[in-house]
Amino acid sequence: MNPVAGSFAQRLLDWFDHGGRHDLPWQHPRTPYRVWLAEIMLQQTQVKTVTPYFERFVAAFPTLPDLAAASLDDVLAQWSGLGYYARARNLHTSARLCCELHWGELPRDFAALVALPGIGRSTAGAILAQAWGERFPILDGNVKRVLARYHGISGWPNLPAVEKQLWMLAEAHLPASRMADYTQAQMDFGATLCTRQNPACMLCVMNTDCIALRDGRVEELPTARPGKPLPERTALVLFAQNADGEILLQRRPPTGIWASLWSLPEAETHEQARSWFALHLHGDYDQAEALAEIPHVFSHYRLRMHPLHWQALVARDVVRDNADLRWVPRAALATLGLPAPIRKLLGE
DNA sequence: AAAACGGGGTA
DNA sequence: TACCCAGTTTT
Numbered sequence: 001m002n003p004v005a006g007s008f009a010q011r012l013l014d015w016f017d018h019g020g021r022h023d024l025p026w027q028h029p030r031t032p033y034r035v036w037l038a039e040i041m042l043q044q045t046q047v048k049t050v051t052p053y054f055e056r057f058v059a060a061f062p063t064l065p066d067l068a069a070a071s072l073d074d075v076l077a078q079w080s081g082l083g084y085y086a087r088a089r090n091l092h093t094s095a096r097l098c099c100e101l102h103w104g105e106l107p108r109d110f111a112a113l114v115a116l117p118g119i120g121r122s123t124a125g126a127i128l129a130q131a132w133g134e135r136f137p138i139l140d141g142n143v144k145r146v147l148a149r150y151h152g153i154s155g156w157p158n159l160p161a162v163e164k165q166l167w168m169l170a171e172a173h174l175p176a177s178r179m180a181d182y183t184q185a186q187m188d189f190g191a192t193l194c195t196r197q198n199p200a201c202m203l204c205v206m207n208t209d210c211i212a213l214r215d216g217r218v219e220e221l222p223t224a225r226p227g228k229p230l231p232e233r234t235a236l237v238l239f240a241q242n243a244d245g246e247i248l249l250q251r252r253p254p255t256g257i258w259a260s261l262w263s264l265p266e267a268e269t270h271e272q273a274r275s276w277f278a279l280h281l282h283g284d285y286d287q288a289e290a291l292a293e294i295p296h297v298f299s300h301y302r303l304r305m306h307p308l309h310w311q312a313l314v315a316r317d318v319v320r321d322n323a324d325l326r327w328v329p330r331a332a333l334a335t336l337g338l339p340a341p342i343r344k345l346l347g348e
Numbered sequence: 349a350a351a352a353c354g355g356g357g358t359a
Numbered sequence: 360t361a362c363c364c365a366g367t368t369t370t
Binding site: 044045046048049081082083084085086087160197256257258259296297298299300339340341 | 360361363364365366367368369370
Binding site: 042044045046049086087090117119120122139141142144224299 | 350
């Protein structure tokens with residue numbers, strides 16, 4: 001067998017030419033800024049979800065300096081609903097750093113990229129390979145799954161020892177050229193063919209070499225994350241409206257869950273909620289209408305939100321002077337970064 | 349209700 | 360290196 005034509009990378013590239021995705025919005029045009037933005041959005045999110053966000057985001061901020069010049073609020077508004085909002089904050093910070101340190105461009109240098117917040121080894125490699133054709137490996141969840149199966153590697157891929165081995169294999173498979181295509185090919189292959197469930201092994205271009213397939217272990221590789229029960233928390237959310245139907249929103253603190261997003265004021269107990277109400281609003285706390293519980297699952301705990309609703313309330317003076325607390329008309333909700341379940345509750 | 353997708357930051 | 364942090368969609 002021809003050792004080049006038969007190599008892992010060559011087969012993947014041959015497959016990519018007909019089976020890969022060639023019409024993703026960040027491929028046309030494939031600029032460093034657009035590749036970077038796409039890679040950040042794709043970090044924890046699938047292509048199908050990302051695509052409309054990407055198109056809206058580049059329309060709002062067409063260039064890196066545009067993004068740097070925007071307010072964090074405007075950036076979070078574009079990101080609202082995508083989740084993992086630290087990505088948006090890091091993106092914004094990184095854009096400003098690029099303007100200070102790199103003449104308004106993304107650096108074409110691995111160490112300089114990794115020095116930017118939100119860019120780790122895999123994302124830096126993906127950017128360099130796709131934007132410039134440079135020879136760096138990536139190791140996202142798709143690649144981890146493909147390599148774990150192809151090489152028959154057991155153990156949860158995020159275990160340091162397993163991950164180290166996977167990085168070495170990813171590096172060893174790099175082709176001599178076509179790095180942009182190869183990088184996209186790996187992601188497409190994992191996302192569409194070597195999927196977690198029901199992979200298309202019959203159609204797979206590697207199916208003569210895949211160790212997991214040979215050993216009948218495709219379904220059990222990669223090894224699942226060790227399970228652990230999620231802790232549960234509850235919260236009261238205060239949904240206050242004034243006589244004009246405007247909603248009282250509060251900016252969340254800059255760290256923690258939903259950092260810097262706008263949301264409904266939150267309290268742990270009725271006692272806390274009652275005193276917050278008394279401090280900020282006129283009216284009767286006990287007139288609240290209890291709305292249906294909103295269950296929400298984060299990756300590390302489960303949150304059960306209990307909304308309390310009041311209409312035609314009047315705010316105390318403190319609200320007027322508070323930059324992080326304001327009445328928002330329904331029509332303005334689209335311009336703010338809101339957590340997805342809160343946006344849904346408010347009827348958007 | 350559970351599973352899937354899934355990388356970065358920091359001590 | 361070990362451990363911590365972090366949302367939404369799909370099944």
